[in-house]
Amino acid sequence: MNLHGIRAIYLFEMARMKRTVMQSVLSPVISTCLYFVVFGSAIGSRMGDINSISYGAYIIPGLVMLTLLMQSISNAAFGIYMPRFSGTIYEVLSAPVSYLEVVVGYVGAAATKSTILGLIILITARFFVDYAILHPLWMLSFLVLTSVTFSLFGFIIGIWADGFEKLQIVPMMIVTPLVFLGGTFYSIDMLPEVWQTISLFNPVVYLISGFRWAFYGVSDVHVGISVAMTLVFLAICVGIVSWIFRTGYRLRT
Amino acid sequence: MQPDISVKHLNKVYAGGFQALKDINLEIHPGEIFALLGPNGAGKTTLISIICGIVNKTSGEVRAGGYDIVKDYRKARSLIGLVPQELSTDAFETVWDAVSFSRGLFGKAPDPGHIERVLKALSLWDKRNNRIMSLSGGMKRRVMIAKALSHEPRILFLDEPTAGVDVELRRDMWEMVRKLRESGVTIILTTHYIEEAEEMADRIGVIRQGEIILVEDKTRLMTKLGKKELRLQLQQRLDRIPGELTLEPVELANDGWELIFTFDSQQEQAGVARLLRTLGDLGIEYRDLQTRESSLEEIFVGLVHE
Incomplete structure (x- = not known):
């Protein structure tokens, strides 16, 4: 195994985070803080509890998940798209690194960045809202699993995209609506029955539900189903990535 | 190896x-x-x-x-x-x-x-x-x-x-x-x-x-594909290439004031000696001469345009 190769890619990507700390860390933290201020403190104080949890505290897992998904996708997509765009991908393709090592380097760095960001947002949330974490290990596991899964998804987008516009399309046009409709700001029990059924087709529902369970022990769907659905999505992403490397799709002609 | x-x-x-x-x-x-x-x-x-x-x-x-x-x-x-x-x-x-x-x-x-x-x-x-x-x-x-x-x-x-x-x-x-x-x-x-x-x-x-x-x-x-060129600046202008030289790869240039002899790198000695001897026999005098070897570029151009 080319451990030096993995390390090189990983550190190179992490260095990008350091260089762009405003964009990579501060910007999403500030955005999420605004959600806490508006929905948690201002509007939340006028809303009733959900499952005996204050509204401000209830939305924390969903807001962390929103940032986590967007940043995982964005970090990994840019990580692999930029060398393709600048042409420096030739170096990765001509190096003695396996497909797995390339993915571990890029996706590992993207997942690390978003996990760190998720934790920063959790700490920041404490300044606005009181909350407890009932199952901290599960919370951390969900955080890492989701980061890895969606970083893989971002990696796929970064390979598929042939322009900067496409890099933005999936996160903005698909992921954001799915997160907003996936129970970030409400419990899906609050929806009419037909919309509850439709919501179950939204994979983000399972992520937010499982993550919220780790905080408060309450969930829209059973935590086992949440874990299973996340693993299924992870398996699909792994399958697509291995197909990409096997065929050289958009990488090798 | x-x-x-x-x-x-x-x-x-x-x-x-x-x-x-x-x-x-x-x-x-x-x-x-x-x-x-x-x-x-x-x-x-x-x-x-x-x-x-x-x-x-x-x-x-x-x-x-x-x-x-x-x-x-x-x-x-x-x-x-x-x-x-x-x-x-x-x-x-x-x-x-x-x-x-x-x-x-x-x-x-x-x-x-x-x-x-x-x-x-x-x-x-x-x-x-x-x-x-x-x-x-x-x-x-x-x-x-x-x-x-x-x-x-x-x-x-x-x-x-x-x-x-x-x-x-x-x-x-x-x-x-x-x-x-x-x-x-x-x-x-x-x-x-x-x-x-x-x-x-x-x-x-x-x-x-x-x-x-x-x-x-x-x-x-x-050596194999290269050409050499011998250029002779003549004392007197020639109207045409003399009959004795028509079988040689020569041409007139510079309005008859220059004679150019092109030959394979491998055959240089025999060809040049023969040409100079013939010119001497014909009484054609020259005031200067230069040789030039074809560059790799010329060989390359010749190869890719064949």
Whole structure:
């Protein structure tokens, strides 16, 4: 195994985070803080509890998940798209690194960045809202699993995209609506029955539900189903990535 | 001796159906400088890209250092350094970080001493903390060479290494290439500057429309296909070539004041002596004479336009 190769890619990507700390860390933290201020403190104080949890505290897992998904996708997509765009991908393709090592380097760095960001947002949330974490290990596991899964998804987008516009399309046009409709700001029990059924087709529902369970022990769907659905999505992403490397799709002609 | 690069029956057909390489067979020996010449679109970059693992081959076998580039890709690729034609560099990283990254990517443990030597050899040491985006085109080209040398490759591919660089830098690069060869590195270069191949290469390969049409030792090639020209400035103007000379490859130039005799490099002695003797017999006097050898460029142009 080319451990030096993995390390090189990983550190190179992490260095990008350091260089762009405003964009990579501060910007999403500030955005999420605004959600806490508006929905948690201002509007939340006028809303009733959900499952005996204050509204401000209830939305924390969903807001962390929103940032986590967007940043995982964005970090990994840019990580692999930029060398393709600048042409420096030739170096990765001509190096003695396996497909797995390339993915571990890029996706590992993207997942690390978003996990760190998720934790920063959790700490920041404490300044606005009181909350407890009932199952901290599960919370951390969900955080890492989701980061890895969606970083893989971002990696796929970064390979598929042939322009900067496409890099933005999936996160903005698909992921954001799915997160907003996936129970970030409400419990899906609050929806009419037909919309509850439709919501179950939204994979983000399972992520937010499982993550919220780790905080408060309450969930829209059973935590086992949440874990299973996340693993299924992870398996699909792994399958697509291995197909990409096997065929050289958009990488090798 | 086992060749450093061995290519057998290599074919490449792109998805659109364009056949870029046709049954390429080529061997490159350890420690030589091999220049691959060919017009634009001849297949030079495709060939290099396949050997380096950037482009998939359609059929055939390629080995680097005896290792199959597909089955033993790790061993094969770790031997190879590549400086691509395009100036594809990172923008925001420093020179030091970019070169160190390349070393790690190729599976080598960090060695600041080696990176320092490479940067100094390429006159990049003073720029080591500069972001690559702030460097000139020539400096970026040096960074690309430094990246290719960062993992101490045994085989170095230079795809148009001096394209767009100034004369001074070109000379520096030639010097560097010679030093690398002296240290045992096998060098394969493609170039549009025939002068570059003439100056540096041990062997020349010519590729045309995806086919290798010639592989030859440079000196032998110049002797075999090269022409020499003897120009005589005449004392008196000639209206036409005298009958005694019509069987010789001569022509009149400069409005009859110059006689040009063209001959194969290999036959020079006999032909020149015979011509001068005949001129003496005819009483044709000349005030000056020069000989000129055809350049590799002229040989190359002749080959690719055949």
